[in-house]
Amino acid sequence: EAGVAQSPRYKIIEKRQSVAFWCNPISGHATLYWYQQILGQGPKLLIQFQNNGVVDDSQLPKDRFSAERLKGVDSTLKIQPAKLEDSAVYLCASSLEDRGRYGYTFGSGTRLTVV
């Protein structure tokens, strides 16, 4: 089966600019996650979708980050305006069900550098 697709692979922007990332999960996977991975750290959940509804966005900095998953398939994550500390790899993952009882499948991520 095709994996989780993410684009772009790399993005460099200046602080205060905006940026958007795209994710296409594995076909049939109802649950989609966005994780932020700062260099040298483990991934941290930003937001979890079940179909097109938000299940958990408790760690999403809502003053600058937003995400949507239209039609329960593709998802976009946006940052506006970006700060230097947003430099990280943004990972999208999907799973067949929402209870985390089976491992996620991660995409290759988007590496964001804010200068």
Next chain:
Amino acid sequence: GENVEQHPSTLSVQEGDSAVIKCTYSDSASNYFPWYKQELGKGPQLIIDIRSNVGEKKDQRIAVTLNKTAKHFSLHITETQPEDSAVYFCAANDRASGTYKYIFGTGTRLKVLA
């Protein structure tokens, strides 16, 4: 909520030797513990997992053990090969949140020296 600690942060072994990475978790309600391998420029890849009703699981050269009483679990890689060099992450599901998200450790960079 759940907190996961992972040690060591870096580990160097000679090819053919064994490698052990240890993790502890704080929430006794957690019942699923996956391990991920992340190679440079790639996303984490699930390599093995264990559920709380099992004490040990093995898949070829990789094994994971779980001690629920002590709330720790370990990854064991035997007969290490250069292609095992990567960053390894442990994780535990955070059931207290009600959403079963994974809480990851901080990672172990494994270097297998030829």
